[in-house]
Amino acid sequence: MALKKIREILDGCCLADQTIQIRGWVYRKREGKELIFLVLRDSTGVIQCTVKKNSSAWSDAQKVTIESSLTLEGVAHEDKRAPGGYEVSTESINITGLAETFPIGKDKSEEFIRDMRHLWLRSRKMNLVMKVRNQVFESAREYFNSQKYTEVSPPMFISAAVEGGSTLFGLKYFDQQLYLTQSSQLYLEILMFSLEKVFCIAPSFRAEKSRTIRHLTEYWHMEGEWPFADMNDLMAFEEGLMTHICQSVSEKCEKEFAELGADINKLKAVKAPFPKITYKEAIERLKPKNPALDWGADLGYEDEKVLAEEFGQPFFVYDYPTEIKAFYCKTYQDHPEIAMSVDMMVPRIGEISTGGAREDNKEILIERMKAQGLNPQDYEWYLDLRRYGTVPHAGFGMGVERLIVWMLDLDNIIDAIPFPRTTRRFYP
Numbered sequence: 001m002a003l004k005k006i007r008e009i010l011d012g013c014c015l016a017d018q019t020i021q022i023r024g025w026v027y028r029k030r031e032g033k034e035l036i037f038l039v040l041r042d043s044t045g046v047i048q049c050t051v052k053k054n055s056s057a058w059s060d061a062q063k064v065t066i067e068s069s070l071t072l073e074g075v076a077h078e079d080k081r082a083p084g085g086y087e088v089s090t091e092s093i094n095i096t097g098l099a100e101t102f103p104i105g106k107d108k109s110e111e112f113i114r115d116m117r118h119l120w121l122r123s124r125k126m127n128l129v130m131k132v133r134n135q136v137f138e139s140a141r142e143y144f145n146s147q148k149y150t151e152v153s154p155p156m157f158i159s160a161a162v163e164g165g166s167t168l169f170g171l172k173y174f175d176q177q178l179y180l181t182q183s184s185q186l187y188l189e190i191l192m193f194s195l196e197k198v199f200c201i202a203p204s205f206r207a208e209k210s211r212t213i214r215h216l217t218e219y220w221h222m223e224g225e226w227p228f229a230d231m232n233d234l235m236a237f238e239e240g241l242m243t244h245i246c247q248s249v250s251e252k253c254e255k256e257f258a259e260l261g262a263d264i265n266k267l268k269a270v271k272a273p274f275p276k277i278t279y280k281e282a283i284e285r286l287k288p289k290n291p292a293l294d295w296g297a298d299l300g301y302e303d304e305k306v307l308a309e310e311f312g313q314p315f316f317v318y319d320y321p322t323e324i325k326a327f328y329c330k331t332y333q334d335h336p337e338i339a340m341s342v343d344m345m346v347p348r349i350g351e352i353s354t355g356g357a358r359e360d361n362k363e364i365l366i367e368r369m370k371a372q373g374l375n376p377q378d379y380e381w382y383l384d385l386r387r388y389g390t391v392p393h394a395g396f397g398m399g400v401e402r403l404i405v406w407m408l409d410l411d412n413i414i415d416a417i418p419f420p421r422t423t424r425r426f427y428p
């Protein structure tokens with residue numbers, strides 16, 4: 001007998017006179033006197049199955065509960081009234097795992113559902129988000145590979161901060177103090193000297209107390225680094241990557257976007273080049289709405305949102321004050337107060353990536369470390385990269401979950417990752 005995925009049936013490829021088999025879980029159940037409706041789910045979709053009172057499947061259909069696993073045999077046929085346009089007339093049911101009363105129901109609070117993450121991941125919403133997430137990874141890799149970047153594997157245990165101490169997670173490593181990486185950038189810089197164009201998609205960790213729709217303590221970070229690149233090369237690469245991801249996801253995830261009720265046209269509209277403004281221009285634009293904002297201040301979430309609303313699409317803000325940027329940022333020779341740093345921003349979320357040119361001069365780098373209260377001895381290996389064959393180079397890091405939150409217009413970043421970690425959430 002033909003074992004079918006639900007998607008195949010919904011795509012109309014099962015003949016009306018052929019008995020088929022579906023393996024799945026009971027998603028919904030409605031019981032009438034003469035008819036039981038079972039909605040089954042598998043990884044590919046959901047389909048309505050009917051069981052008639054006189055069929056041999058009746059007693060099993062009565063017995064099954066929500067989330068019971070089973071193999072169902074029946075005949076598929078088109079039915080305009082059924083969700084998805086197809087229905088299965090059930091001939092037999094073989095219960096694999098009879099489920100206890102499923103804790104997640106209609107009347108449950110958001111808090112409760114979050115505590116039940118291990119079960120909530122079976123929901124249609126999470127199933128669809130995870131598929132879009134998978135496509136984002138695939139499309140990103142496709143682009144990096146097409147541009148001849150080599151994917152590398154950086155470490156997560158590290159011995160010195162990348163992005164400053166305030167968001168650094170410390171941990172006891174046998175008898176020593178180590179940290180969880182905030183970014184793989186410095187390790188990509190090492191590998192760049194061997195492989196030239198490199199990238200990674202790996203976790204980054206931030207001891208971030210902010211409770212916003214855009215902060216996690218563990219997130220996936222897509223980072224690239226390459227030699228002989230300047231700010232223009234960097235922005236051109238980032239907008240090329242973003243355009244490819246948006247176009248490719250819009251082509252391959254049409255069904256997921258439709259079922260999630262997300263606007264796919266927003267992705268289709270993403271095309272390089274993106275608007276670009278300097279930090280200085282950003283401050284001038286924001287000044288009327290936020291008079292306290294002066295040159296030198298970091299842009300807050302609210303400022304970024306206001307700017308992003310004006311653009312209504314991905315755009316860049318570049319040339320930030322050196323003082324608010326990390327020690328590794330390269331500065332302009334005749335304007336050391338300005339750093340070659342660039343953020344990509346999108347509506348509602350604000351910043352989704354930060355990148356820039358890296359300081360390639362050893363002496364200036366040491367000065368910058370000292371100015372930020374860092375001990376150059378903690379970064380000896382990083383300084384070696386400037387000692388032995390230094391080159392101008394640039395790179396960036398994009399938060400994968402921030403990208404997904406924006407793409408799907410999710411309420412919160414926690415739904416862009418299967419097991420969200422926040423200040424309060426680390427279970428399961």
Ligand code: 4AD
Nearest residue numbers: 183185206208215216219223352353354396397399
């Ligand atoms: O702006 P950040 O801190 O830049 C860096 O880490 C650079 N070293 C990257 C590089 O040049 N290779 O972080 C980069 C991006 C942010 O723009 C944001 O999208 C994401 O990482 N990000 C977070 N995403 C979710 N939760 C958090 N707490 C995040 N912190 C940063």
Ligand code: MG
Nearest residue numbers: 343351353354
């Ligand atoms: Mg940043």
